[in-house]
Amino acid sequence: MTSLLPQGFRDRLPPFADAAARLEQAVLGAAFLHGYERADPALAEFEAGLASRLKAARAQDAVRFVDPVSQKSLAIRPDMTAQIGRIAATRMGHHPRPVRLSYAGPVLRLRASQLSPERELLQMGCELIGLDTVAAAREIVGVAVEALEAAGVGDISIDFTLPDLVPTLASGPLPLGADKIALLSDRLDAKDAGGVAEIAPEYLPLIEAAGPFFEAHDRLCQFDVGGALRSRLDGLWALAEGLKGRVALTLDPTERHGFEFQSWLGFSIFAGGVRGEIGRGGSYTILHEDGSEEAATGFSLYADAIVAAGLADIERRRLFVPLDADPALAAKMRGEGWVTVAALEAGDTPEAQLCTHVLAEGEARAL
Numbered sequence: 451m452t453s454l455l456p457q458g459f460r461d462r463l464p465p466f467a468d469a470a471a472r473l474e475q476a477v478l479g480a481a482f483l484h485g486y487e488r489a490d491p492a493l494a495e496f497e498a499g500l501a502s503r504l505k506a507a508r509a510q511d512a513v514r515f516v517d518p519v520s521q522k523s524l525a526i527r528p529d530m531t532a533q534i535g536r537i538a539a540t541r542m543g544h545h546p547r548p549v550r551l552s553y554a555g556p557v558l559r560l561r562a563s564q565l566s567p568e569r570e571l572l573q574m575g576c577e578l579i580g581l582d583t584v585a586a587a588r589e590i591v592g593v594a595v596e597a598l599e600a601a602g603v604g605d606i607s608i609d610f611t612l613p614d615l616v617p618t619l620a621s622g623p624l625p626l627g628a629d630k631i632a633l634l635s636d637r638l639d640a641k642d643a644g645g646v647a648e649i650a651p652e653y654l655p656l657i658e659a660a661g662p663f664f665e666a667h668d669r670l671c672q673f674d675v676g677g678a679l680r681s682r683l684d685g686l687w688a689l690a691e692g693l694k695g696r697v698a699l700t701l702d703p704t705e706r707h708g709f710e711f712q713s714w715l716g717f718s719i720f721a722g723g724v725r726g727e728i729g730r731g732g733s734y735t736i737l738h739e740d741g742s743e744e745a746a747t748g749f750s751l752y753a754d755a756i757v758a759a760g761l762a763d764i765e766r767r768r769l770f771v772p773l774d775a776d777p778a779l780a781a782k783m784r785g786e787g788w789v790t791v792a793a794l795e796a797g798d799t800p801e802a803q804l805c806t807h808v809l810a811e812g813e814a815r816a817l
């Protein structure tokens with residue numbers, strides 16, 4: 451017998467499991483106040499369906515297995531966005547648009563990434579299905595920020611990107627063969643100036659156009675002489691205007707990693723004290739069964755990074771109730787918001803029960 455878990459998996463223990471649950475509640479609570487109602491998608495579904503639901507999405511990230519019951523290949527969800535898209539397209543297909551849904555639950559990745567050695571993550575988020583306009587993006591980014599603030603996470607910064615930048619330029623002012631688009635995107639993403647110069651030197655200024663939002667936006671506007679990026683740049687500007695002063699803003703137009711299915715807009719969310727990103731979002735397209743497409747916008751947050759960084763509330767405030775104390779008094783204290791921990795044996799101590807206070811002479815005394 452072994453007590454080891456597979457690589458990338460871990461148990462969440464007290465007080466972190468409670469902290470993650472409170473974080474989830476705060477985030478979904480803030481989303482609920484903006485009209486986002488919760489949907490709870492299935493943990494696993496047919497691989498073919500999961501992979502085909504979002505335009506440009508791949509199922510490569512998913513852990514797959516053959517279901518002995520259906521004899522079909524199933525995938526454990528690596529991301530809930532596609533599942534929410536499926537629900538909005540099928541069972542909620544008749545619902546007036548836009549549909550606002552929130553979600554929270556574990557997701558499983560086939561491989562750990564450099565930023566996250568974990569493979570099982572607690573994901574939570576919101577999807578607005580039916581729109582990918584600037585107004586929709588403003589709402590989504592605003593709800594993400596408000597949800598984090600409600601959860602007590604401060605020092606938030608948002609890094610915007612334009613996931614379909616290269617295909618947009620390639621089919622317009624800076625023509626490029628379809629076979630080169632993916633390679634150029636990768637090299638721009640890696641800020642590999644030499645590599646970019648080899649394929650398409652006219653794209654080089656894009657590497658320089660990354661940094662604090664308003665300067666980077668200026669540089670990108672100068673680069674966009676023909677105006678092919680005009681609507682995107684105006685949209686970003688409107689988003690940034692709405693967030694100025696509240697969160698730190700940067701722009702990295704060629705960042706592609708983690709934005710495989712997003713369309714005109716992508717963003718990463720960071721918080722002070724956390725190494726990697728704590729969330730991501732953007733606009734994307736859902737594919738319906740009849741082949742039609744529908745625009746959507748959303749964000750996802752990852753609870754573990756926030757909890758591990760100590761940003762979620764993990765404070766313990768526990769009141770020890772000695773063996774001889776009046777149970778009715780302990781009940782009254784719980785009514786006032788205390789966590790009470792009752793002694794069950796004579797030798798029990800507040801220290802052993804991780805208590806910060808003791809119930810003595812009818813009141814809570816700090817230890």
Ligand SMILES: N[C@@H](Cc1c[nH]c[nH+]1)C(=O)O
Pocket residue numbers: 529530531575576577708712730731732733734747748749750
């Ligand atoms: N689910 C995506 C982010 C996202 C939500 N909606 C749109 N994009 C992710 O975690 O990378």
